[in-house]
Amino acid sequence: MAALAGVRALRRLCGVALFLSQLYVLSGRAGSLMTTKHSQPQSTFAKSLTSTSTNTPYFKVAESTEIPSYVTKCPSNGLCSRLPPDCMTCNTNYSCIYGKLATFDCKVKPHVHCVDQNNQEQENFTINMTCQFCWQLATTDYVCTNSTNCMTVSCPRQRYNATCTVRDHIHCLGNRVFPKMLYCNWTGGYKWSTALALSITLGGFGADRFYLGQWREGLGKLFSFGGLGIWTLIDVLLIGVGYVGPADGSLYI
Template identity: 50%
Template sequence: MFGSQCVRLNIRSALLIVVCFFLNGIKFTSTAHNHMEVPTKSENHKNSTNSNPDYLTISSPSQTELMSCPTEASGETVECKQLPFPCIKCSFNLSCIYGKEQMVTCSVANPHVVCIGPRDFQRSMICRYCWQTEAWEHTCILKDGCNSANQIYLTNCSVQPDLLCLGARTFPKRLRCNWTHGYRWSTALFISITLGGFGADRFYLGHWQEGIGKLFSFGGLGVWTLIDVILISLHYLGPADGSLYI
């Protein structure tokens, strides 16, 4: 009964069907790609404050921020090109190559700021956003009351005043909780080298079961002792409660 309803296709018809599916797939992909690009272009146009979208000029700082700048009342003498932010404002090139050094044009942010030398100058910077700076190049607000070294919290970080970067100078960042119970890495390493054969390092770090096993095996005949010295020196072996060394 069902055999009489079979449809016969020759090679030409099969190839035609495959080509149609292929062309429809290309059209769908192109349409989806265009829809993805439209919001991005609109967003860039919305966020741009200049007629040239490739350049961004940082707005002048507030009067509160300018209080840290040298004035006639403060009596400080600083070269204009060495002034930190927010005493200066710069024009950044947004089309720069990431990680490459470039020269930017800066000027003194306020006429009340006193400095030596030209008030318009150039300074070098690395093309990157402020949130892409290294950990030692920005300062973060640390959270108190952490109870786990594996806990991650969201805080605000600010780049150093003498550092030039793109975007907001204060940005959110996720940090791992710096929680400790007072265990010192240097103390743990010293105990492991001197008394590690008796399991003293394991007892100090709170690993009681391993410490007992190490004590009655005389440090695993020296092998276990050597392994623990290496693990502690590499910070691989830490306190049993999960806290960090100080």
């Protein structure tokens, strides 16, 4: 009887152990299912974040507010036909007759405001100008650079390559900045009247030659007392007609 009771107790113990093991397995599956259900929306949310972060954000490019330099030359609310050439863009008509008046269709540049004869703002207008290239203009219509390294009293008279720019109010065809060969015309600040006065009064001491920067000739006149008056008379004549000039080769002012 004791052995039979022991066998029954052992069976019960095994049954309890089997029940506990099955319960443990079932609880593990339920936990995995719950983990999967909760992790799925998180992964979806993570994917959505990832996909969004890979897209390049769109930023609207701000328009430039910088005012062009030519605007300072353009009077505001003036007549369009009287604007400087830098304030407009014109359709060039190269078929016009040289030296004759021609009409050109023009349009104001950005940031430029002008009006017509009726004080109404406009963008498109016409201008009348003489048909000629910029380098064919009169010398009073452009400004050129000066050279200080050429001789103005040489024979033949030297030329130099100058850069010329058309004045703001002048209209012409082609480039408004152009090169041009000009005669040497620079001055070092020497006055013809001063040189002549020194030659007449103190020419015997070489003052006129010293003033013009010709110190060798000045020393010669000084130590020879003006060649006993002969050099003085000759220099008065030469300076008077402009044959003797500054030693640096510049012109009198």
